[in-house]
Amino acid sequence: MIGKHKTDLATIIGLIILPIAAGIGICLMMILNNIDFSGANSGRIIAGIIFFFGTGFFYFSRLRSKKQANDNLKTLDHKVIKVKNEFGEFTFDSTNIEDFEFSVEQIDEETFEGNLYLVDHEQRRHQILGFDDETEQYVLNDLKWFIEFFMTHVGLPLS
Known part of the structure; x- marks a missing residue:
């Protein structure tokens, strides 16, 4: 048998779970603390949220497609x-x-x-x-x- 995909726990945690959790955490912090979305640093914070979600979902989709191809x-x-x-x-x-x-x-x-x-x-x-x-x-x-x-x-x- 060829190419059974191995699921690497470090990759799942480091490149998928942590970035998505960080994005959710920052969103919750902004909402719960009533941080103004139009403030001076809000653009950087929103860019950070997008970066974390983007990284997590990119690696999730990559892992899923690789697993599907090798399954x-x-x-x-x-x-x-x-x-x-x-x-x-x-x-x-x-x-x-x-x-x-x-x-x-x-x-x-x-x-x-x-x-x-x-x-x-x-x-x-x-x-x-x-x-x-x-x-x-x-x-x-x-x-x-x-x-x-x-x-x-x-x-x-x-x-």
Whole structure:
């Protein structure tokens, strides 16, 4: 089985729960203490609230999409890759795989996200792996290594 997403407790607490709790706490403090929203520093406070909520919800949506992508069941059998997702169950071998593709995106200042896709003869893309790292070159090297591994596994010629 490939790519079961691990839920990192430190990430959940540090990047999701704490920022959202800080945003809620600042909002409650302003409301309960009758702080004037049109005061001299209110713009900075509101920007801080937006920053905390934005950070928390950004990392929450990122964690959720990564978990959903990696929760699709992928199994390696003898010269076969089996993929089970919301669209059905597929079995791929050298006769029905067109190619493997990858994408790399910079998702924030220090993080690059890489995704590996299997492309079938109907040009449908099935995500096989998704991961991230701080260095773009590491993500590229890992993706290229996995492409060679999967091509060798199913018996496709390396290009």
